Amino acid sequence: MTRPAVLILGGRSDIGLAIARRFAADGHPIQLAARDAAGLEADRRDIELRHRVAVSLHDFDVLDTGSHAALLDGLPALPGIAVCVVGLMGEQAESERDPLAAARVMRSNYEGPALILAELANRFEARGSGTLVGVSSVAGERGRRKNYVYGSAKAGFTAFLSGLRNRLAGKGVHVVTVLPGFVATRMTAGMDLPAKLTAAPEEVAASVERAVARARDVVYVRPVWALVMGIIRAIPESRFKRMDI
Amino acid sequence: MMLSGWGRFPRQECRTSRPRDEAELRAALAQGGAIARGNGRSYGDSALSPRNTVDMRGWSRMLDFEPDTGRLVAEAGVVLGDVVAAFLPRGWFPSVTPGTKFVTLGGMIAADVHGKNHHRDGSFGAFVDWIDVMGPDGEVTRCSRDESPDLFHWTLGGMGLTGVILRAAFRLRRVESAWIRQTMVPAPGLDAAIDAMEAARDSTYSVAWIDCLSRGEALGRSLVMLGEHAAWDDLDRTRRDAPFVIPERRRLRVPMDLPSVVLGGASLRAFNALYYRNGARKRGESLVDWDGFFYPLDAIHDWNRIYGRRGFAQFQCVLPLDASRHGMRALLRAISDAGTGSFLAVLKRLGPGGAGMSFPMEGYTLALDFPVTEANLRLLDGLDRIVLDHGGRFYLAKDSRMTRATLRRADPRADLFQRLRQELRMTPSFASAQSERLGL
Numbered sequence: 075m076t077r078p079a080v081l082i083l084g085g086r087s088d089i090g091l092a093i094a095r096r097f098a099a100d101g102h103p104i105q106l107a108a109r110d111a112a113g114l115e116a117d118r119r120d121i122e123l124r125h126r127v128a129v130s131l132h133d134f135d136v137l138d139t140g141s142h143a144a145l146l147d148g149l150p151a152l153p154g155i156a157v158c159v160v161g162l163m164g165e166q167a168e169s170e171r172d173p174l175a176a177a178r179v180m181r182s183n184y185e186g187p188a189l190i191l192a193e194l195a196n197r198f199e200a201r202g203s204g205t206l207v208g209v210s211s212v213a214g215e216r217g218r219r220k221n222y223v224y225g226s227a228k229a230g231f232t233a234f235l236s237g238l239r240n241r242l243a244g245k246g247v248h249v250v251t252v253l254p255g256f257v258a259t260r261m262t263a264g265m266d267l268p269a270k271l272t273a274a275p276e277e278v279a280a281s282v283e284r285a286v287a288r289a290r291d292v293v294y295v296r297p298v299w300a301l302v303m304g305i306i307r308a309i310p311e312s313r314f315k316r317m318d319i
Numbered sequence: 320m321m322l323s324g325w326g327r328f329p330r331q332e333c334r335t336s337r338p339r340d341e342a343e344l345r346a347a348l349a350q351g352g353a354i355a356r357g358n359g360r361s362y363g364d365s366a367l368s369p370r371n372t373v374d375m376r377g378w379s380r381m382l383d384f385e386p387d388t389g390r391l392v393a394e395a396g397v398v399l400g401d402v403v404a405a406f407l408p409r410g411w412f413p414s415v416t417p418g419t420k421f422v423t424l425g426g427m428i429a430a431d432v433h434g435k436n437h438h439r440d441g442s443f444g445a446f447v448d449w450i451d452v453m454g455p456d457g458e459v460t461r462c463s464r465d466e467s468p469d470l471f472h473w474t475l476g477g478m479g480l481t482g483v484i485l486r487a488a489f490r491l492r493r494v495e496s497a498w499i500r501q502t503m504v505p506a507p508g509l510d511a512a513i514d515a516m517e518a519a520r521d522s523t524y525s526v527a528w529i530d531c532l533s534r535g536e537a538l539g540r541s542l543v544m545l546g547e548h549a550a551w552d553d554l555d556r557t558r559r560d561a562p563f564v565i566p567e568r569r570r571l572r573v574p575m576d577l578p579s580v581v582l583g584g585a586s587l588r589a590f591n592a593l594y595y596r597n598g599a600r601k602r603g604e605s606l607v608d609w610d611g612f613f614y615p616l617d618a619i620h621d622w623n624r625i626y627g628r629r630g631f632a633q634f635q636c637v638l639p640l641d642a643s644r645h646g647m648r649a650l651l652r653a654i655s656d657a658g659t660g661s662f663l664a665v666l667k668r669l670g671p672g673g674a675g676m677s678f679p680m681e682g683y684t685l686a687l688d689f690p691v692t693e694a695n696l697r698l699l700d701g702l703d704r705i706v707l708d709h710g711g712r713f714y715l716a717k718d719s720r721m722t723r724a725t726l727r728r729a730d731p732r733a734d735l736f737q738r739l740r741q742e743l744r745m746t747p748s749f750a751s752a753q754s755e756r757l758g759l
Contacts, residue, residue, distance in 0.1 A: 120381050123405060
């Protein structure tokens, strides 16, 4: 039985690689797309050696939206599953000061990911099958002073995924929105994160695989985050605006 | 971060870093006093450095495999169990494996681990072709038997004190199945156990579980286990269909630190007696899977918690062949008289020794655990003296409490190693709590 190929957009990130390994362990060929893809050669070898699946590397810059179609044309085959884990946290203070920095965060978390998934969605729709997975963030559920530039872009991405799911329902294409809370990665190394709310990249990968297999719509990697965000969303704006959370 | 070895004794607050690549590792080493740490399976303080503990678990990629020779190139943080998972289905098994599959490649090289086939095949180092080591100045040297042979020689068994092991090439062995033909030989006393192992010098694997609390005539009674990789022909029809598939094991977990009464003298003595009688009933040949044969304790997660909050000290020595019977008898008598010790003690025949500070020498090795108590620490000092009197030496990967003087009396190589480290400026760049305690 041959399994459908899995495209990982953002294949260098800890979460991206963990997802690649998880699907490879299940026999899926892997397509890793990232900037300077040649630098992923050791990871490619590792996944091939451990899991005996084909792994291909593809140069991909999420901000270079004009090149998205060419990237997809260059894949060995249109994947059955595509997972977008691209994201850029940025520094909130810098985003407040420097419009270019803010734009980079907005484009990296919303414009780029949405457009590459849009391109894939059209091709999946034409084929009549496939699963798209967008890794968004709980930060998109309510803007907070500490990271609202990043959060607003994630909010846009979450809304985009929701609309895409709505459009493709009944067309054989499924869209999964994954909402990790804190994840222990290079991006968060050195931050003081609460252990109960912090997932390992492997946990995110397991929850992505499960969500794809069960065709779930929206999943929180750690269920406690549904509760946390439910509470945060329920606070009236008049109170929320004075809080520091 | 509070760290300890597998024995959970001693515990120390250690500054740790988790470098991703050579540049980050170089930056971490610049702080000095560094020791690399893998999965924390050495028992004592070998992989602790309060100043600078370098977590190498992120270096976990397999890089190359030659299907003709079985040579695997991998990064130091690759876990042995992952190697088995990836390559046993292709007919390859580690040439040498310690008693747990949760060790990393770097740790296996640093401790130059041995397995149940040491008497025939030597230690892990015998199957290592080359090692990449990052030295004190951040330079990476590829060492082998031909290139930088001194560095190679002292890195095997060097406990991470020659630099940080980054990656290595090592050879796996061909096997036809995931099964072991095991022969169980009950030995009613120490002499019978040693006789059985001497008679089985041709067996690929041999090891004895020894009842460390039996007395008198029964002193040293053992279950000697011999093993051979089962050929495809040795399997029954159902197993032949899928020779590398074994049944899923039940996993247990020790949920908390057990109070010390559970492993008090009386229950321990009863457990050991029962274990021996049970095993003796299973004498003869049987087919067991690789996981149960090589890694019986891996099925019990966190088994190190059974000795309670204070942790335990593992004791492992080797005595030269001609002093083995006399010396082992003296050790067992001291342990049995004290009425303490572990539910799993191991006696094994070792072959000739190998590289640098590598532990094995031709003779017999004894390994067992003691819960950390004042009385047991005194007992351990006494055992050290017996080992010294018989010309034996100690396994650094197990040690947590030996003194500098004991090490030097046991092992003339220690001074040599210490001097070499100074000459090559490995001190003070690389240091562990153990190397400081032992003056290495």
